[in-house]
Amino acid sequence: MNKKIYLRIKDFIAAKSIRYVLINSILLFLFFSSAGFSQSEDTLGDVSIKGGLLSFKLKDADIKSILQIFARQLHKNIVAGDGVKGTVSLSFSDVKPLEGFEAVLRAKGLDWFEEGDTIVVSNKKTVKTFLLQYANAVEVKTALELLMVEGDQVSVNDSYNALIVKTPSDNMSRIERAIRNMDIPPIQVMVQVNIIEIKTGDVGNLGLNAKYSSQNNPNNKLQTKGFAEKGDTGSLGFYAQVISGNVESYLSTVLTETNYDLVASPRIATINHKPASILIGSKLGYKTTTVTTTGTVQEIHFLEVGTKLIITPHVSDDEYIRMKIAPKVSEGYVTDDLPTENTTETENEVMVKSGQTIVIGGLTKNKETRTEVGIPLLMNIPLIGNLFKKTNIDNEKRELLVTITPKIMTPEYLEKMQNDITTINDHAKKGSSFLLH
Numbered sequence: 496m497n498k499k500i501y502l503r504i505k506d507f508i509a510a511k512s513i514r515y516v517l518i519n520s521i522l523l524f525l526f527f528s529s530a531g532f533s534q535s536e537d538t539l540g541d542v543s544i545k546g547g548l549l550s551f552k553l554k555d556a557d558i559k560s561i562l563q564i565f566a567r568q569l570h571k572n573i574v575a576g577d578g579v580k581g582t583v584s585l586s587f588s589d590v591k592p593l594e595g596f597e598a599v600l601r602a603k604g605l606d607w608f609e610e611g612d613t614i615v616v617s618n619k620k621t622v623k624t625f626l627l628q629y630a631n632a633v634e635v636k637t638a639l640e641l642l643m644v645e646g647d648q649v650s651v652n653d654s655y656n657a658l659i660v661k662t663p664s665d666n667m668s669r670i671e672r673a674i675r676n677m678d679i680p681p682i683q684v685m686v687q688v689n690i691i692e693i694k695t696g697d698v699g700n701l702g703l704n705a706k707y708s709s710q711n712n713p714n715n716k717l718q719t720k721g722f723a724e725k726g727d728t729g730s731l732g733f734y735a736q737v738i739s740g741n742v743e744s745y746l747s748t749v750l751t752e753t754n755y756d757l758v759a760s761p762r763i764a765t766i767n768h769k770p771a772s773i774l775i776g777s778k779l780g781y782k783t784t785t786v787t788t789t790g791t792v793q794e795i796h797f798l799e800v801g802t803k804l805i806i807t808p809h810v811s812d813d814e815y816i817r818m819k820i821a822p823k824v825s826e827g828y829v830t831d832d833l834p835t836e837n838t839t840e841t842e843n844e845v846m847v848k849s850g851q852t853i854v855i856g857g858l859t860k861n862k863e864t865r866t867e868v869g870i871p872l873l874m875n876i877p878l879i880g881n882l883f884k885k886t887n888i889d890n891e892k893r894e895l896l897v898t899i900t901p902k903i904m905t906p907e908y909l910e911k912m913q914n915d916i917t918t919i920n921d922h923a924k925k926g927s928s929f930l931l932h
Contacts, residue, residue, distance in 0.1 A: 544568070547591070547592075548589040548590060548591060549568065549589075549590055549591075549592055549595050550587070550588040550589055550590075551585055551586065551587055551588075551595065552585075552586050553583065553584055553585045553586070554584045555582045555583075555584055556582060556583055556584070556585075557581075557582055558575075558579060558580065558581055558582065558583050558599070558603055559575055559579065559580070561583060561599055562575060562579075562599075562616060565592060565595070565596045565599070566614075568592035569592050569593065569596065569614070571609075571612055571613065571614050572612055572613040572614070573613070573614045573615075573616060574613055574614070574615050574616065575616045575617075576615070576616060576617035576618065576663065576665050576666075579603075579605060579616050579617065579618070581603065583599060583602055583603055585598070585599060585602065600616065604618070604619050605617065605618060605619060606618065606619045606620055606646075606663060608644070608646045615644070617644075617663035617665060617666070618663040618664040618665045619663065619664065620646070620647070620661050620662060620663050620664075621661070621662070621663070621664045621667055622659065622660070622661045623659075623660050623667060623670075623671075624652075624657055624658070624659050624660075625657060625658045625659075625660065625671075625674050625678075626655060626656070626657045627656050627657065627658065627674070627678050628678055629678055629679060629680050629681055630677050630678045630679070630681075631656070632651045632652070632653070632656045632657060632658050633651055633653075635658060635674065635677050635678070636649050636650075636651050636658060638673070638677060639658070639660070639670060639673060639674070642666070642669055642670060642673060643662065644662070644663075644666065647660075647661060647662040647663075647666070648660070648661040648662075649661070658674070681766045681767050682766070682767040682810045682903060682904075683764055683765070683766055683767070683903075683904040684764070684765055684766075684767065684808040684810065684816065684901050684902065684903060684904065685762060685763075685764050685901070685902050685904050685908070685912070686762070686763050686764070686765065686771060686806055686808070686899060686900070686901050686902075687760075687762050687898075687899070687900040687901075687902070688759070688760070688761055688762070688763065688773060688804065688806075688897065688898070688899055688900075689757070689759075689760045689897070689898040690757075690758040690759045690760070690773075690775060690802060690804075690895060690896075690897050691755050691756070691757055691758065691895070691896045691897075691898075692755060692756040692758055692860075692893045692894070692895060692896075693755050693893065693894050693895075693896055694755075694891065694892075694893060694894075756893075758775055758802065758895075759773070759775050759802075761773055763806075764904065765806070765807075765808060767808060767809065767810045768807070768808075768809055769807065770805050770806065770807040770819075771805070771806050771807075772803065772804065772805045772806075773802075773803065773804045774799055774801060774802070774803045775801050775802045775803075776799065776800050776801010776802055776803070776825075777799075777800055777801060778797035778798065778799050778800075779797065779798040779800060779827060779828065779829045779834065780795055780796070780797050780798075780829070781795075781796055781797075781798065781829045781832045781833070781834050782794070782795055782796075782832050783796060783832070796834075798827050798829065798834040798836060799825070800825045800826055800827040800836065801824075801825065802822075802823070802824050802860075802895060803822070803823045803824075803825070804820070804821070804822050804823070804897065805820075805821040805823075806818055806819070806820055806821075806899065806901075807819040808901055810849075810903060814848065814849045814903060815846055815847070815848055815849070816846065816847055816848075816849055816901045816903070817844065817845070817846045818843075818844070818845050818846075818847070818853070818899070818901060819842070819843070819844050820842070820843045820844070820845060820853070820855065820899065821840065821841070821842050821843075822840065822841060822843075822855055822858055822895075822897055823838055823839070823840035824838065824839045824840070824858045824859070824860050824895060825837060825838040825839070825840075826838075826860070839858050839859065839860070840858075841858075843855065847901065849901065849902050849903045850900065850901075850902050851900070852898050852899065852900040853898070853899045853900075854896065854897070854898050854899075855896075855897045855898075855899070856894060856895070856896045856897070857894065858894065858895040858897075859892055859893065859894050859895070860892075860893055860895065865886055865887070865888055865889075866886070866887045866889065867884055867885070867886050867887075868884065868885055868886075868887055869883050869884025869885065870883040870884070
């Protein structure tokens with residue numbers, strides 16, 4: 496019995512010794528691990544904190560490791576840009592964390608700004624001027640502002656079409672790439688327009704269909720407002736049609752089958768995404784008066800009446816041109832400096848291949864013709880001549896037919912245009928007319 500008790504006591508002591516050894520082993524492991532970690536941080540040098548002040552003695556310490564120390568002391572998140580790299584050697588004592596932080600950045604030629612609880616560290620800001628060759632500086636500035644970080648600046652010099660950019664050097668490369676991508680020669684579009692007045696009713700002879708959309712080319716897209724069904728007689732209402740064939744043949748049919756007046760046949764060039772406008776009519780002036788506490792200001796304004804056409808092309812990579820077309824026909828007058836205007840207008844969006852023609856019709860106007868009829872000689876006698884003549888006023892409703900042919904100004908097209916100019920000059924010398932197409 497005593498032997499069993501002795502063995503149990505011996506086992507208990509042995510078990511306790513094993514637990515003691517295990518606990519000591521764990522403590523030793525944690526101790527040496529902690530000592531190893533402290534040793535790894537000591538590679539930065541001597542860093543001490545006392546009373547909220549920092550003392551540093553650093554030699555060839557990694558700049559990002561130093562920023563981590565300041566992040567803890569400043570209670571901020573610190574984000575370093577791509578250009579923040581390298582080592583730094585410093586020695587100072589009893590400085591405030593922010594002062595030490597700024598001293599380290601100055602030594603490395605770095606800059607910083609704060610966004611909420613985050614400090615962003617980047618290369619020192621540099622200033623560079625970009626002289627733009629093709630793009631508009633104001634428009635490029637708007638796009639660049641999306642790439643700017645807080646504290647960056649971009650300004651415009653209108654006289655030289657230049658941009659002045661202030662940004663960290665590591666961000667300047669992004670700015671330069673963006674400017675190069677935007678400052679490219681713009682695509683130019685030549686728009687040939689024919690504006691024809693046709694007697695209402697004659698348009699039915701042309702066989703136009705308000706619902707027509709070039710069946711031979713399903714890629715044509717047409718979007719208009721206010722389509723009207725074709726009636727038995729009279730106007731079709733507003734309509735639009737894409738012509739895939741030869742526009743010369745179409746115009747020849749128009750001029751042969753109708754009672755027409757060719758109002759104008761201009762060519763206008765514009766830049767991609769920029770509007771071009773044509774006004775065939777007149778501008779009626781009128782005054783506006785503004786009374787303020789400092790005096791009275793009068794300004795002259797003009798009411799545009801006649802036929803106006805605004806075209807804005809948008810060129811795609813496959814040489815299709817989406818056009819925003821806004822035709823307008825107006826009549827007006829000014830009485831006692833009060834303008835009055837009657838208008839017929841619409842807006843359309845059409846997509847055609849470069850060189851195809853869109854025909855727009857259905858815009859009507861009244862044409863007044865005054866004819867004097869009387870007895871020859873007697874009707875010209877002063878004072879009493881009116882007794883021997885009368886004036887016939889004929890009001891006729893006319894419909895405007897507008898053909899629009901946009902062409903991308905490729906080198907081949909520019910060569911053809913030069914040949915057309917030569918042909919026009921030859922016809923002018925001979926006294927004959929020439930219809931551009």
